[in-house]
Amino acid sequence: MSIEVVKVPLEEKAILKNLLKMYCYEWSQYNKFDVNDKGEYEFEHHISDYWDKKKHYPFFVKVNGILAGFVLIDDDFVLHPNYDYSMGEFFILHKYRRSGVGRYAAKAVFDMFRGKWEIGEHPDNISSIRFWDSVINEYTDGKYEIIKSCPNLVYHDGTCGNVISFEN
Structure with a gap:
């Protein structure tokens, strides 16, 4: 299995937006977001930030050349404004979960961007908490x-989230 983390070119923004809709749908069980009258999530309208703003980086995750998810890195910090990177969003399609794809993608991105990191977790997203705790514990020893x-x-549903921080 060949896993790649590749920067999303501007001309493929619509592809990322398609994946983002799936991500937002999945996340709506935790953050309780609704769609608007056009069937869109509000977050979809902010995807251009990843090409328009400094320190915002969009990546596709591919397995054997096939889209398997995405990673969005930014500097939208909730706790550490002096840090270098925040894991804005991280999404791996269900088919590729528990296969090492997400673990590989996370570590590849950490290796690409050295510095101080911040990652938020919704406490009701147990699989995400287990994933990040395992990956970051392994990555940082x-x-x-x-x-x-x-x-x-504080998420849209009023829940206070967890914040993981580390330096690589």
Whole structure:
């Protein structure tokens, strides 16, 4: 199995937006977002930020050349404004989960972007919490910090999220 993390060119923004709709749908079970009258999630309208703003980076995750997910990196910090990178969004299609694809993609992105990282977790998304705790513990050899129910990270549903931070 060949796994790649490749920067999304501007001309493929519509493809990323298609994947983003699936991600937003999945996330709606946690953050309780509704769609608008056009059937769109509000977050879909912010995807251009990843080409228009500095320190915003969009990536596709591909397996054997086939789209398997995406990674969005930015500098929209909730707790550490002096950090370098935030894991804006991370999505792997169900078919590729628990196969090492997400783990590979996360580590590849961390290797591409050296510095101080911040990652938010919704406490009801148990599979995400298990994934990030495992990947980051392995990647940092246990040298990371987690703040649970951080009042600086409040999701749309009113839940305080967890914030993981580390330096690589």
